[in-house]
Amino acid sequence: MNSKLLSLVFVSALLISCNPRKGTVNSGEVNVGVSTTEVKDPAMQPVYNASETRTNDLLHTRLEVSFDWTNRQLNGEATLSLMPYARPIDSLILDAKAMDIHEVKIVSGENNMKDLKYKYDGWALRIGLDQQYKRGQEYKVYIKYTANPENVEQQGSAAISEAKGLYFINHDGSNPKKHMEIWTQGETESSSTWFPTIDSPNEKTTQEIYMTVQDKYTTLSNGLLVESTVPKNGIRTDHWVMDKPHAPYLFMMAVGEFEVIKDEWVRKDGSKMEVNYYVEKKYAPYAKEIFGKTPKMIGYFSELLGVEYPWQKYSQIVVRDYVSGAMENTTATIHGDFLYKTSRELIDENNESIIAHELFHHWFGDLVTCESWSNLPLNESFANYSQFLWDEFEHGRMEADMNAYSEMDGYFLSAQQGGHVDMIRFDYASREEMFDGHSYNKGGRILHMLRTYLGDDIFFDALKNYLTENAFTSTEIHELRMQFEKASGEDLNWFFNQWFLASGHPVVTIKQSYDATAKELTLSIDQKQKLEEWPLYQLPVDVDIYINGKVRRERVWIVNEMNEFTFKIDQAPDLVNVDATKTTLWKKTDNKEIGQWVYQLNNAPLWLDKKEAFDKLEKSNDPDAMDAIMKSLNHDFYDIRLLAISSMDACLKNRPEEVKKAMVSLLGKEAHPAVKAKIIDFLAKNYTDLSMLSPIFEKGLADESLQVIAASLKGYAKHNGEGGLAKAKSYENSESAKVQLAVADIYANYGTPAEKDFFKSNYNEMSGFNKFTFLSHYFKYLTNQPDELTAEGIPVFCEVIESDGLWYERLAGYQLLNGLQGHFEKRANQIDNELASLEKEGNLSDDKKMELEKLKQFCLSRKTEICGKMEVYKSKEKDANILQYMPR
Ligand SMILES: [Zn+2]
Numbered sequence: 008m009n010s011k012l013l014s015l016v017f018v019s020a021l022l023i024s025c026n027p028r029k030g031t032v033n034s035g036e037v038n039v040g041v042s043t044t045e046v047k048d049p050a051m052q053p054v055y056n057a058s059e060t061r062t063n064d065l066l067h068t069r070l071e072v073s074f075d076w077t078n079r080q081l082n083g084e085a086t087l088s089l090m091p092y093a094r095p096i097d098s099l100i101l102d103a104k105a106m107d108i109h110e111v112k113i114v115s116g117e118n119n120m121k122d123l124k125y126k127y128d129g130w131a132l133r134i135g136l137d138q139q140y141k142r143g144q145e146y147k148v149y150i151k152y153t154a155n156p157e158n159v160e161q162q163g164s165a166a167i168s169e170a171k172g173l174y175f176i177n178h179d180g181s182n183p184k185k186h187m188e189i190w191t192q193g194e195t196e197s198s199s200t201w202f203p204t205i206d207s208p209n210e211k212t213t214q215e216i217y218m219t220v221q222d223k224y225t226t227l228s229n230g231l232l233v234e235s236t237v238p239k240n241g242i243r244t245d246h247w248v249m250d251k252p253h254a255p256y257l258f259m260m261a262v263g264e265f266e267v268i269k270d271e272w273v274r275k276d277g278s279k280m281e282v283n284y285y286v287e288k289k290y291a292p293y294a295k296e297i298f299g300k301t302p303k304m305i306g307y308f309s310e311l312l313g314v315e316y317p318w319q320k321y322s323q324i325v326v327r328d329y330v331s332g333a334m335e336n337t338t339a340t341i342h343g344d345f346l347y348k349t350s351r352e353l354i355d356e357n358n359e360s361i362i363a364h365e366l367f368h369h370w371f372g373d374l375v376t377c378e379s380w381s382n383l384p385l386n387e388s389f390a391n392y393s394q395f396l397w398d399e400f401e402h403g404r405m406e407a408d409m410n411a412y413s414e415m416d417g418y419f420l421s422a423q424q425g426g427h428v429d430m431i432r433f434d435y436a437s438r439e440e441m442f443d444g445h446s447y448n449k450g451g452r453i454l455h456m457l458r459t460y461l462g463d464d465i466f467f468d469a470l471k472n473y474l475t476e477n478a479f480t481s482t483e484i485h486e487l488r489m490q491f492e493k494a495s496g497e498d499l500n501w502f503f504n505q506w507f508l509a510s511g512h513p514v515v516t517i518k519q520s521y522d523a524t525a526k527e528l529t530l531s532i533d534q535k536q537k538l539e540e541w542p543l544y545q546l547p548v549d550v551d552i553y554i555n556g557k558v559r560r561e562r563v564w565i566v567n568e569m570n571e572f573t574f575k576i577d578q579a580p581d582l583v584n585v586d587a588t589k590t591t592l593w594k595k596t597d598n599k600e601i602g603q604w605v606y607q608l609n610n611a612p613l614w615l616d617k618k619e620a621f622d623k624l625e626k627s628n629d630p631d632a633m634d635a636i637m638k639s640l641n642h643d644f645y646d647i648r649l650l651a652i653s654s655m656d657a658c659l660k661n662r663p664e665e666v667k668k669a670m671v672s673l674l675g676k677e678a679h680p681a682v683k684a685k686i687i688d689f690l691a692k693n694y695t696d697l698s699m700l701s702p703i704f705e706k707g708l709a710d711e712s713l714q715v716i717a718a719s720l721k722g723y724a725k726h727n728g729e730g731g732l733a734k735a736k737s738y739e740n741s742e743s744a745k746v747q748l749a750v751a752d753i754y755a756n757y758g759t760p761a762e763k764d765f766f767k768s769n770y771n772e773m774s775g776f777n778k779f780t781f782l783s784h785y786f787k788y789l790t791n792q793p794d795e796l797t798a799e800g801i802p803v804f805c806e807v808i809e810s811d812g813l814w815y816e817r818l819a820g821y822q823l824l825n826g827l828q829g830h831f832e833k834r835a836n837q838i839d840n841e842l843a844s845l846e847k848e849g850n851l852s853d854d855k856k857m858e859l860e861k862l863k864q865f866c867l868s869r870k871t872e873i874c875g876k877m878e879v880y881k882s883k884e885k886d887a888n889i890l891q892y893m894p895r
Contacts, residue, residue, distance in 0.1 A: 009332030058379040059207035073219040081154040102199035102206035105158040114147035172200030188263035193256040211252035259336030268294035272302040285324035313471035335368030367393030378481035380438035388450020408614040418448035469494035511541030513593040551587035589615035625654035645679040680712030691722030717749035751784035
């Protein structure tokens with residue numbers, strides 16, 4: 008699963024309460040282990056979440072399903088082949104959530120079925136078998152059922168927002184603008200909402216699904232489409248077969264009017280494998296631009312891992328209103344609709360990282376699966392790290408390091424907000440908690456440290472053995488460690504214990520001194536983390552010592568709280584670069600002279616070398632520092648140019664004309680859209696010279712890149728008053744959401760009451776992240792307008808809250824409505840102050856007093872109105888994702 012939502016959740020401000028409320032909010036969570044025979048008191052839940060005990064082994068799952076769009080139900084017949092796992096059994100417990108169970112039978116021959124006794128509590132189906140079965144003795148159970156996904160009540164997570172399992176989108180066709188679709192989302196344990204199964208990651212089964220649909224619909228499922236019946240009365244049945252075992256949470260179906268764009272990957276032996284992209288008709292022309300690197304990725308990962316892509320095909324589909332970022336259903340990955348991009352939009356950004364992430368899961372997650380959610384990093388850390396691997400291969404180390412840094416930042420932010428936890432943890436309250444900045448972001452960084460320490464040969468050898476020896480089974484963290492130990496010949500408990508089985512990260516202070524008489528460099532590195540809670544780390548770290556343009560690399564082991572290392576060198580170093588490979592996950596304070604930072608910016612090769620130096624130098628008035636930053640404007644890698652532009656504080660203050668000249672000159676030759684947009688922003692923000700700015704804005708508005716257009720439009724609006732608003736108006740109906748967001752941003756800052764309709768008529772056209780941003784601009788616009796106009800936002804935000812939109816769109820509604828409440832309170836205070844000061848000055852006429860009093864009353868009434876609405880909404884709110892932001 009992809010964590011795209013995580014970053015958004017982290018930036019969301021907490022909801023403010025009308026009145027501080029006491030008591031807790033019921034999260035609506037249901038967490039029942041199905042193999043228990045009694046429902047446990049939640050207060051008595053064990054603190055150790057063990058792997059599911061395997062009593063029955065599910066061998067094959069055969070499903071026949073049809074769909075009732077009107078009632079959002081699935082009618083199904085399941086035939087499950089099973090075998091006792093270890094001990095003889097005479098009963099079978101299946102996960103089956105919110106179903107109507109019609110028949111349960113034992114199948115003992117072609118036409119020989121006998122009714123079985125069963126108990127069903129809406130959550131688990133307990134079946135008494137017709138006899139005792141012994142290990143090795145296969146039996147088949149037939150179940151006829153109706154799935155009611157709308158009746159499922161369980162909690163989603165930050166990475167996945169709901170847990171219905173089966174979703175009908177625009178099911179009654181009432182929204183002519185929205186695609187009608189059916190799709191599924193199994194992780195973590197939601198597949199059991201649409202078929203009875205053993206819904207646990209340590210179970211693996213082959214599968215076949217007969218999907219009966221109206222002939223106008225395309226279907227997609229795991230494995231291969233082996234047969235499609237000739238349509239009868241407009242109805243067709245597709246038969247999908249997945250003949251390799253995988254976990255139930257990876258089962259997938261999708262139905263809708265999708266176009267199938269065909270691609271292929273050529274295996275090493277020359278055979279071809281189908282690679283397909285399922286998209287809405289509108290995006291069919293762009294599908295190969297969106298997904299086209301997929302075959303190359305399959306080839307690269309197969310080569311790198313030494314294990315060829317192990318499945319029959321690879322399909323990717325984009326669906327509407329998706330509840331997560333993306334999901335690695337075996338051979339049939341689902342993506343959210345943020346992947347839909349036109350060629351024009353693809354100039355500015357792509358989704359290669361997400362495509363790589365889901366594909367890599369086909370080895371880590373689908374082929375070898377974490378045996379329990381406690382071991383989720385065995386899936387997600389690898390998928391996260393694949394983003395680095397792909398970047399490194401396709402775009403180079405700079406790009407890889409740059410993206411890795413934001414992943415690391417994501418971990419720090421997530422841990423700051425959600426607390427530090429062990430990577431592998433058995434004591435979670437809800438398994439959905441595992442989908443956090445630890446399992447993904449921190450895990451990816453840990454794997455990178457391990458690779459750096461062991462070297463590529465050992466690292467990838469170990470992975471190859473891990474995948475080969477555990478193929479089609481599930482594992483726990485120690486099985487991974489043992490493969491690394493086998494490949495390296497080293498005991499690696501020290502590494503796994505501190506990184507995977509403990510919380511936190513090193514916090515270090517670095518100091519250096521050079522003794523010219525003794526010709527000795529002393530480097531001290533102290534571990535400052537709170538050792539009661541976090542480990543004292545063992546850190547193998549490379550140190551680069553630069554002298555006279557030459558680099559000497561030294562490996563040091565930081566193992567104590569205080570560590571001192573000495574090096575004999577002939578003269579004071581130009582630079583001591585600790586962690587020269589820039590792979591260690593830590594927080595560090597590196598005390599270096601400014602000259603060393605300048606040297607680092609000019610000479611150290613890696614992205615993070617430069618990023619660290621920029622951070623240190625951006626406010627420095629040192630001429631060498633300013634020279635180094637100015638020089639970086641011409642660096643080959645675009646993000647170094649972006650960082651240089653962001654680090655112009657001191658240069659701008661001391662050398663405004665030189666900076667202007669350099670920026671204009673850079674813009675003239677710049678090819679990268681993000682850098683162009685950034686320069687335009689920079690010039691618009693820091694200069695007022697219209698003879699320089701106007702031609703830049705004009706040229707920018709004609710650019711191919713939408714972000715360059717957006718930057719130019721914002722710049723133009725900033726410097727052209729009413730003319731700027733008029734220009735923005737001409738872009739109100741742009742095809743591009745990015746440009747419309749720029750218009751919204753302009754109106755938010757400079758808008759007048761005349762622009763109010765733009766917001767009202769467009770917010771419902773936006774979805775997902777764009778809607779979130781658009782509504783935030785609307786909020787800012789409203790708070791810059793007269794009070795009566797501001798109040799027009801109330802019904803809009805209420806509508807967003809009441810809509811059936813995605814949870815974070817609705818969360819935006821809550822936050823902004825809350826914000827309006829605060830705004831009206833502030834306005835009432837301002838008016839009070841104005842009344843008082845006018846009175847004091849003796850300038851308060853009766854008319855003025857009445858007018859202001861009335862306005863104040865208006866503001867206070869709006870505040871009360873919002874408070875009332877919020878209380879009602881809060882009492883009714885069921886979405887656990889939103890509830891976590893409610894004040895407790
Ligand atoms: Zn994932």
